[in-house]
Amino acid sequence: MAITLLDPEELPKTGVHRQVAIASGTKLVFVAGQVAWDADGVTVGEGDLTAQVERCYLNVATALAAAGGSFADVTRLTVYAVDWTPEKMPLFLEGVARAAARLGVTPAAPATLVGVAALHVPVHLVEVEATAVMG
Numbered sequence: 001m002a003i004t005l006l007d008p009e010e011l012p013k014t015g016v017h018r019q020v021a022i023a024s025g026t027k028l029v030f031v032a033g034q035v036a037w038d039a040d041g042v043t044v045g046e047g048d049l050t051a052q053v054e055r056c057y058l059n060v061a062t063a064l065a066a067a068g069g070s071f072a073d074v075t076r077l078t079v080y081a082v083d084w085t086p087e088k089m090p091l092f093l094e095g096v097a098r099a100a101a102r103l104g105v106t107p108a109a110p111a112t113l114v115g116v117a118a119l120h121v122p123v124h125l126v127e128v129e130a131t132a133v134m135g
Helices: 049-066 086-103
Strands: 003-006 020-023 027-034 074-082 111-116 126-134
Touching: 020 074, 027 049, 049 074, 049 086, 049 126, 074 086
Parallel strands: 074 111
Antiparallel strands: 003 020, 027 126, 074 126
């Protein structure tokens, strides 16, 4: 594996992701922001943050697989969530957990969650992009 994830002792443990990713691979992969669309472009889980988060992570996994990789190769995730409040965190985490269970992985790369006013399609509640290093 080209990625080593760690938490320096001087930084807090989030329980959700690691604070640092060290990449030693040779192929960089940048996955565009994935929203809750199925293969036909139909929104999955309209109005349901948990379902949309799950679908976004599954779509990221599909994109990574097409590049010859998996979540094990991810060095960074960026999540954009519409009208974010801390009270939504349990719904978000449930979506990640459901995707992880379906994929048989735990996405633990460093991550940033950014609250935004809106996404390009009004019914989308979340968008997830990834950077990976393979090889």
